[in-house]
Each structure stands twice: as C-alpha cells, then as structure tokens.
Amino acid sequence: MSSPDSNKAWLLAAVCLAALGMPLSFTGPAVVLPAIRDTLGGTPVQLNWVTNAFMLSFGATLMAAGALADAYGRKRVFLLGLAVVALSSALLTLAPGIVAFELARAVQGLGSAAAFAAGTAALAQVFDGPARLRAFSLIGTSFGVGLSCGSILSGWLADTVGWHAVMLSPGAVSLVALCLAAPRMRESRNPQAMGLDVPGTLSFTAALSLLTLGVLQAPDSGWGSPWVLAALAGALAMGAAFIAIERRVAHPMLDLSLFRFPRFVGVQLLAAAPAYGFVVLLVLLPIRFIGLEGRSALEAGGFMFALSGPILVVPTLAAWLAHRFSAGVISAVGLLVCAAGLVWLARCAPGTPLHGLVGPLLLIGAGIGLPWGLMDGLAVSVVPRERAGMASGIFNTVRVAGEGIALALVGAGLTALVALQLKASSSPSSVAVSQAAQRVATGDMAQALALLPGMDRAALLHAYGAAFGTLLCVLAGVTVLTAVVVFVFLRGDEPARGHAEALGQNA
Structure with a gap:
C-alpha cells in the first residue's frame, strides 16, 4: 500500500503532465496549420478558429470547471477531463472537414479546462504553505516545458510522421496522466460548494x-x-449581464470584490501581458516560417525553441531576483526587455536566417520569463488566504481568455495592415486585396498570389514583412504601457519574497 507522501508525489506528477499537455494542444496546430489547410480546406476565418476554438472553450469554462470539481469531486472531474482530451485528440485525426475539426478542438478545450481546474484544486487540498507554492511552481515549470519543447516536437512529428501525430500527442500525455492518477488520487470535494453558477x-x-x-x-x-x-x-x-449576475448571486463564480485589492488587479494585468507580447507569436511565427517562407516544420520548430526556450531557465533567475527586488520591478523589467525584443524582431524581414532571428527571439522569451516565474505564486499571494482558490481560477481564466482575445485581435490587425500594404503597392480591386490579405495572414501564399495576378512572391513577402513589422511595434508599445501599470500596482516587496522562498526550495 502506497504512503500518503507517495500519493502526493504521483498526484503532482499527473497534474504536471496535464499542464505539460495543454501547451501541446495550443502550439501544435499552429505548426501544422498549412498541412491541416491542405488536407481539410477551410476559409481564412475557419482556419483562425483552429486555434481560437480551443482557447475560447478553455478560457470560458475554466472557472465553471473549478466549481463543478468542488461540488461533484475533484478526482472525478480531473479524470473525466483527461479522458475527454484523449478522445478529442483522436477525433481530430478522423475529422472529415474543417468544421468537424474545430468542434473537436472546442471539446478538447473543455477537457483541458476540467483537467486543469480539478487538478490544481486537488493539489491545493493535499499541499499547504511553502509546499503548495513549490507544487504550483512545478506546474508552471511543466507548462513552460510544454511551451518550450512543443513547437520543435510538433515540427519533428510533422516531418517524420505527419500532422495527425501532432494532434495525437496531447491525448497521449493525458492518457499517461490518467493512468498515474486513477489508482492513487483520493476523491475530495467541498461540502459547502453550491454547484455551478x-x-x-x-x-x-x-x-x-x-x-x-x-x-x-x-x-x-x-x-x-x-x-x-x-x-x-x-x-x-x-458582459454587462455577467457583471450584474455576479453582483446579485449568493455564491458567484467570480467574486468581484477581489478587484478591490490593487495587487490583485495588477496580477490580472500581468496575466494578460504574455498574450500579446509572446503567446500570439507562438501562432503567427510558424504560419510565417512554414506557410509564407517555405521552411520545414522541423526548422520552424527550431526557430520557435529560440523564442520559448528561455521559459525553462529564466523563471529560476526571477526567483533569485525576488529575494532582492519587488515583483513590480522584476515584472516591469521583464516586459521592457520583451518590448525591446519585439522592436528588434520588427526589423527582421521575411527570409532572415536563424542567426539573424535568434537574438530578438531569445530576448522576447527571456523578458517574458521574468514575470512568468512569479505569476502563479502572485495570483494566490495577493489576496487573503481563504480566497486563494478563486483568485487562482480568475487568474488562469484571465490568462487563457486574454490569449484567445489577443489572438483574434492581433490576427485581425495583421490582416488589416497587410491589406493597407497591398493597396499601396498594387491596383487590384479592394475585394481581391481583402481576400488576399486574409490568405496571407493564414499562410496561404499560393491563393494570395492567385488573387493578385500582377504581384510576384517577393513583392507579396515584402508587403507582409512591412505589415508584420508595424504590428510588432504596436505590440511593443502595448507591452511598455503594461510594464508601467504593473510596476505601479506590484511595487511592494512581500509577495515576491515569499514566492521566492518557495521557488528557491524547489530549485
């Protein structure tokens, strides 16, 4: 019979595996989007839903999944979520068309939300104090490993096996997590839980x-x-109806009174910052490298590792710095470094070799890595302890929902900027320009050229490069503004040092 400490370790391993699989669900489709388009077809709007269907269902149901786990059993919801991820991963490979594929992606997001919410809630019950912070920091590290290695793993799988293997990888990880947790995880629930709002x-x-x-x-x-x-x-x-409902119900899904804590507000802004300074690049850059520049999926994965690799090591530096500086200082400096990398990347035209891109990509990843190492701990340390569970749920909802909204806005912005560049350099009809801009933004170079008969590939890439550079400069400006606001809200010392102690023991 296994010991309680052994069961804790296995549970932590299972939740960390679930956290590792989530970024695989996010980054993998971006790497193989051209292959998905060639196999299943789809308009530019439909292709955008390949990523957004997952992000939307995940972000919209995360808090609800946490409430269900508290009311009906954290083990039950955790295992069910993992099973749904595994099943939907298999369904993705069998989808007869792009609409069915996107529906399976939405189901995959639901399963991921259930697994993540229930898994982290279960961990909060078996770990306490510094051990809880160390456990949650390991979850953050696992998520970082998935982000860092997901693109290069997806590129390798795509080149050696095919895009179907990329879709199956999150399901395989979820099945392993399910096998670890099922025999060892204890059931737990909150007797006072009121069920789903x-x-x-x-x-x-x-x-x-x-x-x-x-x-x-x-x-x-x-x-x-x-x-x-x-x-x-x-x-x-x-949105207005949601706020009105949460103000009136006795047991709200979102306790709006938490926003009275200035630090809590600062953490929510920090949660959204990686969305437009880092996460959108995990989708846009593979489309650029593979669909427009014609690089292999494996080569594109190597480029993406330069961007996301720093997430593996920089959070440890953040923990060391947190003994000496406030969370506001560390986070603001990281965001400013990220903004500098975005401006540098804006100067790199399509076709720039790896040695010309590695500098800005590393700078962006390193900059985001500094606040990344503190965010999860800050989410629960900036509010009273009895509200830590809801604070963590709100934080993760803001982070994931913010990523989905950022992807939609940035994608629309890139399309508009490409259209402006095409109008300035060609004379087709506005309808053709708009359609071509949408095709370029989703990596469909052949269709874009077919819509612009008077333009060659080099000119189209130049127009895209100019639009992409402008977009990156806008994102850099937003990141600088966020750095200033986060510094104002999080300039105190105590939360950063407390989290640093836990991370230091874990390192």
Missing part, C-alpha cells in the same frame, strides 16, 4: 464567444458589417 457561466461564455466571433469575422465582412456590429454589441450586453 449557471447564469454566470452562460453569460460569461456568451460574452467571450460573441467577442471572438465578431473580431474574427471583421477582416472578412468589414468592421461596419451588421453581423460584426451585432456580435460585438451582443458581447458587450452579455
């Missing part, structure tokens, strides 16, 4: 869905389209 969940999911739908449809239909305006107005109305 159905009105809050529905209004929150509707708000995110309508916002994402409107932003993704805008490049195709135009921002003034009645459908786009209706979707954005609906998102605003559902």
Whole structure:
C-alpha cells in the first residue's frame, strides 16, 4: 500500500503532465496549420478558429470547471477531463472537414479546462504553505516545458510522421496522466460548494464567444458589417449581464470584490501581458516560417525553441531576483526587455536566417520569463488566504481568455495592415486585396498570389514583412504601457519574497 507522501508525489506528477499537455494542444496546430489547410480546406476565418476554438472553450469554462470539481469531486472531474482530451485528440485525426475539426478542438478545450481546474484544486487540498507554492511552481515549470519543447516536437512529428501525430500527442500525455492518477488520487470535494453558477457561466461564455466571433469575422465582412456590429454589441450586453449576475448571486463564480485589492488587479494585468507580447507569436511565427517562407516544420520548430526556450531557465533567475527586488520591478523589467525584443524582431524581414532571428527571439522569451516565474505564486499571494482558490481560477481564466482575445485581435490587425500594404503597392480591386490579405495572414501564399495576378512572391513577402513589422511595434508599445501599470500596482516587496522562498526550495 502506497504512503500518503507517495500519493502526493504521483498526484503532482499527473497534474504536471496535464499542464505539460495543454501547451501541446495550443502550439501544435499552429505548426501544422498549412498541412491541416491542405488536407481539410477551410476559409481564412475557419482556419483562425483552429486555434481560437480551443482557447475560447478553455478560457470560458475554466472557472465553471473549478466549481463543478468542488461540488461533484475533484478526482472525478480531473479524470473525466483527461479522458475527454484523449478522445478529442483522436477525433481530430478522423475529422472529415474543417468544421468537424474545430468542434473537436472546442471539446478538447473543455477537457483541458476540467483537467486543469480539478487538478490544481486537488493539489491545493493535499499541499499547504511553502509546499503548495513549490507544487504550483512545478506546474508552471511543466507548462513552460510544454511551451518550450512543443513547437520543435510538433515540427519533428510533422516531418517524420505527419500532422495527425501532432494532434495525437496531447491525448497521449493525458492518457499517461490518467493512468498515474486513477489508482492513487483520493476523491475530495467541498461540502459547502453550491454547484455551478449557471447564469454566470452562460453569460460569461456568451460574452467571450460573441467577442471572438465578431473580431474574427471583421477582416472578412468589414468592421461596419451588421453581423460584426451585432456580435460585438451582443458581447458587450452579455458582459454587462455577467457583471450584474455576479453582483446579485449568493455564491458567484467570480467574486468581484477581489478587484478591490490593487495587487490583485495588477496580477490580472500581468496575466494578460504574455498574450500579446509572446503567446500570439507562438501562432503567427510558424504560419510565417512554414506557410509564407517555405521552411520545414522541423526548422520552424527550431526557430520557435529560440523564442520559448528561455521559459525553462529564466523563471529560476526571477526567483533569485525576488529575494532582492519587488515583483513590480522584476515584472516591469521583464516586459521592457520583451518590448525591446519585439522592436528588434520588427526589423527582421521575411527570409532572415536563424542567426539573424535568434537574438530578438531569445530576448522576447527571456523578458517574458521574468514575470512568468512569479505569476502563479502572485495570483494566490495577493489576496487573503481563504480566497486563494478563486483568485487562482480568475487568474488562469484571465490568462487563457486574454490569449484567445489577443489572438483574434492581433490576427485581425495583421490582416488589416497587410491589406493597407497591398493597396499601396498594387491596383487590384479592394475585394481581391481583402481576400488576399486574409490568405496571407493564414499562410496561404499560393491563393494570395492567385488573387493578385500582377504581384510576384517577393513583392507579396515584402508587403507582409512591412505589415508584420508595424504590428510588432504596436505590440511593443502595448507591452511598455503594461510594464508601467504593473510596476505601479506590484511595487511592494512581500509577495515576491515569499514566492521566492518557495521557488528557491524547489530549485
């Protein structure tokens, strides 16, 4: 019979594996998107949903999954989530078309949300004090490993086996986690849990869905389209309804009173910062490297490792620095370093070799790595202990939902910037330019050239490079602004040092 300490270790290993599999679900499809398009077809809007369907369902249901785990059993929800991820991964390889593929991606997001929420809630019950912080830092490290190695693993699998193997990899990891947890994990629930906040969940999911739908449809239909305006107005109305509901219910999914803590607000801003300074590049750069520049999936994975690799080591530096500086200082410096890398990358034209890209990619990854090493611990240390569970759920929801919204907005922005460049350098109709810009933004060089008969590949790449550079400079500006605001909210000392002690013991 295994000891309680042994069961804790196996549970931690299972949750860390689940955390490792989540970025594989996110980064893998970006690397093989051209192959998915060639096999299943799809319009540019539909191809954007390949990533956003997962992010939307994950972010919209994370807090609800936590409530279900508390009410009906954390082990039950954790194992069910892992099983759903494994099943949906298999369904992705059998999808007859792009719409079925995207529905399976949404189901995969639901499973990932259930596994993550229930797994972290279970860990919070068996670990306490510094041990809890060390456990959660290991989860962050596992997520970082998935981000760092996911692109190069996906590139290798795509080149040696095919894109179907990339889709199966998160399911394989989830199955291993399920086998580890099923015989050793104890069931636990919160006797005071009130179950699912159905009105809050529905209004929150509707708000995110309508916002994402409107932003993704805008490049195709135009921002003034009645459908786009209706979707954005609906998102605003559902968001207002969600806030009104959470203020009135006795046991809200989102306790709005937490936003009275300035540090809590600062942590939410910090959670959103990697979305537009780092995460969007995990999707945009593989499309650029493979779909537009014609590099192999494995070569693109090597480029992406230069971007995400620092996540493996820089958080340890952040833990060391946290003994000496406040979380606000460390996070602000990291974001400024990231912004500098974005500006540097903006100067790298399409076709730049690895030695010309490795510097800015490493700088972006290293800059994000500094706040990355503190965020998860800060999420639970900036509020009273009895509210730590909800604070962690809100933090992760903001992080994931922010990534989905950032992807939609940045994708729409890139399409608009490419269209402006094409209008300045060619004379086709505005409809052809708009359609070509959408094709370029999703990596479909052949279709874009077919829509622009008077333009050659070099000119199209130049227009894309100019638009991409402008986008990166805008993202750099937003990152600098975030650095300033985060510094103001998180300039105290205590949370950073407390988290540093836990990370230091874990290192």
